[in-house]
Amino acid sequence: MVQQDYIPIGTMAKLNGTTVVTLRHYDRLGLLKPQYVDEATGYRYYSIQQNARLDMIEYMKELGMSLKEITSILESGDITLIETMLAKKNEQIHSQIRELKLRHDAVERTIASIERYRKSPVTGTIALEYIDRRYIYSKPCYQNFYEGDISSFEKVLIDFRHGLIEDEVPQFHTYNIGTSIKRNDFSAGKLIAKDIFIFADHLLSSLGFEMKVVESGMYACIYTDSYDNEIEYAHRLLEFCHEHNYVMAGDYICEILTEFTVFDDTQRGMFLRLQVPLDFSSKLV
Amino acid sequence: MVQQDYIPIGTMAKLNGTTVVTLRHYDRLGLLKPQYVDEATGYRYYSIQQNARLDMIEYMKELGMSLKEITSILESGDITLIETMLAKKNEQIHSQIRELKLRHDAVERTIASIERYRKSPVTGTIALEYIDRRYIYSKPCYQNFYEGDISSFEKVLIDFRHGLIEDEVPQFHTYNIGTSIKRNDFSAGKLIAKDIFIFADHLLSSLGFEMKVVESGMYACIYTDSYDNEIEYAHRLLEFCHEHNYVMAGDYICEILTEFTVFDDTQRGMFLRLQVPLDFSSKLV
DNA sequence: TAAAACTCTGACCTTGCAACAGAGTTTAAT
């Protein structure tokens, strides 16, 4: 008759949709001690009432609490503690959802970026393109990386990223990076780095980041798949503009469309779009 | 001069906003081997270009990939693989968000439940209450637990929960449980359990669960904080109805408002609202 | 030249279990 209610561990596990290992685990943690343990054999026997506690544990797990948290709450036996705990949990869940949404956006951006890479023209192509308004979060370049080699650019990049980390820009890795040269410098053929920036969502500004606008308009663009070519290709772009007597409407921009360092340890695998905005307002005259 | 570019591990960590331990970890995993290792001292030295790879790793981590996944992708060097990976990630993120939302609802339900408990009348109170329409997901009771003790009810409950697990009802722990007695049985004073159910969101039905409606209306209610009292209090409720010549409009319901098994291992700490809907349509005559 | 700061390896810790091994126990069927 005492036996009647004594449930062995396997049965208990099945009844509650959990596993034997889990129950032993809880026993070790002191979270749920079996009501009776046979001293001779060490067999664990549970009572049917202990389902309630297991139930509660299961439930709190569902709410995303750790076993440690659950233990402390169950030991304290304080309802108000549970309430504050739940309120905290709710906060946590909220921020988790926010984070996941940011992550989702990040993934979307990357997918879009890869797709764009696929559909980009081959290296060397020069094209006139209409580009929509963009928002950038920029910092000045204190060093002209056009004078050094790629490691010189790396240094600037590291500085920049450092700044982004300090500013706590979320998911900054997923935003495309760009650099600029002042219009006058560029049109004079002087490659002097001005700013480095990320092309970011406008919503970053709603998070308190001060962003600049890159106006929409027609751009002369040239594509290249290596950072080493930038200088040569930038000159080509400049020649192109001169040949056609195009008037520049703003700063030159080097936009890093994709940057996968998958295949090569030694150098960034980049795909760049070098671009300069054109001024066609004279056509109105 | 060779030294120039060789970055020791601590500096590398700082540059990238990570830790020394992490870098050593990546080294062991083969995810990012330092460019040069001093054979005599074992000191790791990185090149500035390796920031790119670390960058990429950091980035993929941000997308929620495991180091294993990252390793395999970086080793394969296949862009299409990255694309399919990203698509999968997006799916994952979606379902994670869905899950979190369910969890959030669950926490809210529990908070509401505790609050309700706080504001509930004391044991023994009889009240006439208007109760809104409710939706229940129910199963018949194959055993009349009113004939046994609490363990008899536990058995029914276990069966029921088992059914819910099988049906894959999400977060079912957070829905309040109720049981019913047929109107005729109850009004004749015969306590014979009919159904056991959860009071669930209507949205469960949009997930394909067939739910029943408990109509809104005036209810005669009595509160108790112990399961052991149910029978006695149910009779009190019945008497109350007889005294006032109330006509019952439907089945008797025992609603478990809160059920915290925090303080006591041996028995569920319950707070019940026993209720029966009343028919006041005669007043229209 | 000495102290401070850095780095090394190796081992163990975290969470919430899962998957063994090898031995003993209970239950069911014969």
Added chain:
DNA sequence: ATTAAACTCTGTTGCAAGGTCAGAGTTTTA
């Protein structure tokens, strides 16, 4: 009453992504 099947025990190892020591050696700075 056996015997086989099913169950349970303890104890160890493993997972992910590192964190946290200890004790020894190395590099940089004062």
